[in-house]
Amino acid sequence: MQPENQNSKWVFLKEIHRTIISNELGLKPSQITAVATLLSEGATVPFIARYRKEITESLDEVAIATIRDRLTQLDEIDNRRESILKSLEQNGHLTQELKKKIIASETLAELEDIYLPFRPKRRTRATIAKEKGLEPLAEILLDQTGLTDLDQVATDYVDLEKEVDTIEMALMGARDIIAEKINEDQKARAELRRLFLTSGVFKSKVAAGMESAGTKFKDYFDWSEPAKTAPSHRILAMRRGEKNDILNLSVLPPEKDAIALLEKLFVKGDGPDSKQVALAVSDSYKRLLSRSMETEIRLSTKQRADNDAIAIFANNLRQLLMAAPLGAKRIMGIDPGYRTGCKVVCLDRQGKFLTHETIYPHTSPAKVEEARKILLKLVNQFRVEAIAVGNGTAGRETETFIKSIYFEKRIPVFMVNESGASIYSASYPAREEFPELDLTIRSAISIARRLMDPLSELVKIDPKSIGVGQYQHDVDQSALKASLDDVVISCVNSVGVDVNQASPQLLTYVSGLGPSLAKNIVAYRNENGAFPTRKTLKKIPRLGSKSFEQCAGFLKIKNGSNPLDASAVHPERYDLVNTMAADIGYRVSDLIGNKEKIKQIELDKHISKELGLPTLNDIISELAKPGRDPRETYEEFTFASDVVKIEDLKPGMRLPGLVTNVTAFGAFVDIGVHQDGLVHISQLSDRFIKDPNQLVKVQQKVNVTVIEVDIKRNRISLSMKSQIDSTLNQKSTQSNIKRKSPKNKVPLRRTSQKKPFNNPFADLLKRY
Secondary structure, three states, X not given: OOOOXXXXXXXXXXXXXXXXXXXXXXXXXXXXXXXXXXXXXXXXXXXXXXXXXXXXXXXXXXXXXXXXXXXXXXXXXXXXXXXXXXXXXXXXXXXXXXXXXXXXXXOHHHHHHHHHHHOOOOOOHHHHHHHOOOHHHHHHHHHOOOOOOHHHHHHOOOEHHHOEOOHXXXXXXXXXXXXXXXXXXXXXXXXXXXXXHHHOEEEEEEOOOOOOOOHHHHHHOEEEEEOOOOOHHHHHHHHHHHHOOOEEEEEEOOHXXXXXXXXXXXXXXXXXXXXXXXXXXXXHHHHHHHHHHHHHHHHXXXXXXXXXXXXXXXXXXXXXXXXXXXXXXXXXXXXXXXXXXXXEEEEOOOOOEEEEEEEOOOXXXXXXXXXXXXXXXXXXXXXXXXXXXXXOOOHHHHHHHHHOOXXXXXXXXXXXOOOOHHHHHXXXXXXXXXXXXXXXXXXXXXXXXXXXXXHHHHOOOOHHHOXXXXXXXXXXXXXXXXXXXXXXXXXXXXXXXXXXXXXXXXXXXXXXXXXXXXXXXXXXXXXXXXXXXXXXXXXXXXXXXXXXXXXXHXXXXXXXXXXXXXXXXXXXXXXXXXXHHHHOOOOHHHHOOOHHHHOOOOHHHHOOOOOOHHHHHHHHHHHXXXXXXXXXXXXXXXXXXXXXXXXXXXXXXXXXXXXXXXXXXXXXXXXXXXXXXXXXHXXXXXXXXXXXXXXXXXOOEEEEEEEEEEOOOOXXXXXXOOOOOHHHHHOOOXXXXXXXXXXXXXXXXXXXXXXXXXXXXXXXXXXO
């Protein structure tokens, strides 16, 4: 955000920004101004949403982030506007009328259309024709006065010295000039752009000789669908197929409609001159406009697909990060394996590494007994309260082995999603914390810590490595990173951070901090011991007053001298809370968790110009439940004990499962066989579901029915419908299951296939 007083023109443009965003989001201009001002002062989105509610009139994080992103987009348009104005002025093209049009433009497309005729360009067919003196002829043709003897007029422009040898060459050059004028016409481009957006059609065909190499794209070998309604996953799939030279892809409206639109704008009659203009219209569209408009619609549909895919990824990541923690327990973590053995670690209640062992329960009876004795010893020695087993190779078999052991007291065993654990184990933070340990031991530690607190452990991994989302490598990577970073920041600050336990990676995402200050906090903590109060944070090198303001409310100190330090009450409101307590004759410590005493506080007495009910109600909530964790309580989950591998599956089986990923076309579910199954969107519910997120989320416990199993391709199709055809129970695992298309399912459209495409599951799995 640039300062408002930079110059009068900037103030004018910013006022436009406020109006645009206000109209788009249905918010007051004052709210836009408040957010813009706070952001320009260095406030973060979580801080504004939680601690500046009176200023923004209680806007949430989503609205604040949307305003921030839209302001950035509008600033980019402003920068381009300035660049265009400067170029026009330097080249002597800028007029007052042109300047007004440029300043009034609201989109990049409008700006570029205005600038197009003046943009420095390479020599074109039109510029060559102008060099040959054919521009006057082009103007005569465009006037369309109804010339009867076109040859006579064109003869005057035949010039052998200029290489205009014939009448046809003169007319061709004139048409080239007209074609370029049409291509640069602002109204023509605007209307054609609208046609492309409303009537453009994706058409993909398999490239010659690529049928075998591109089998995973076979759904798109002869495919057609409207661009305006094409879902993100299909757009990205087609673009990937094109990038891999498997598909030939186009996005165009019907050619006759486009040419008819242009003829309506430029062809005024049916005389010989108008026929020349009609030829120029056709040439302009086929050679110039169709290409530039197709590029635009490709970019716009790609951006829409990216936005949808990124939103799905971000939503999945939020659900994963906010998954229920088991909490402070003494955990045994196991990274399972067959030949190389299972790596076993023990952690204390703070997640501190204590010891490690390797067991081989899947090799021989002697090794099984040895493994049993080792686990019994470790459980007793370190008073283990829960066991976390990675869900990778040998995970189910290891779980079964552990559950066969008789412990003196019941110890719950949890299967933990280990996606990205191997990446973390090889990362710099892991090497820095455990330089002497093997990769697999670090991985077992990460698995155990994920059970204790998924958020604290998963922030150590690049979100793209966690394994949720769709087509993550095909979307705009900078936009993906920005969105995922927003999610991580939101989750970390929503939960809050114990400053005396948090890792540098977790502290990095706290409002107002970053990698440098996070390291300084840990260094100060290691040198001076635990922070006794939030005020002590001010002693950290380079943590100034602004950073303290932004981070203090999100950093919690448990069992400190001030009970408010363990809550989300900001230090700037401590005096207010002391006043509240004194007014009813208590100390602050007397109010903590005591709802009866808290009810005695008269909030109206504490309302001021700067402080209103939103913040006061937040304070009351914190006093009632200080440091409340917004995440759900952990619940045990167990896979079917008699199903541990894909060969155990049979159509018709009803099984418990965990949702591991949600995409635009359905949900992937772990049913404990080392291969997730797909519940296609048409099988998620008995009713029509447009968005899978309406019904399922990552880590949700569900019951599914096996529809089809393809052992050869390792594909599993599942259903969450309440009633599935009973004949499924009579089908073998290897059989081809033919089912009626669900009523709520629209068959995929193919240009050369009339039969409905009734079973997309395996192909969707393969494309994914």
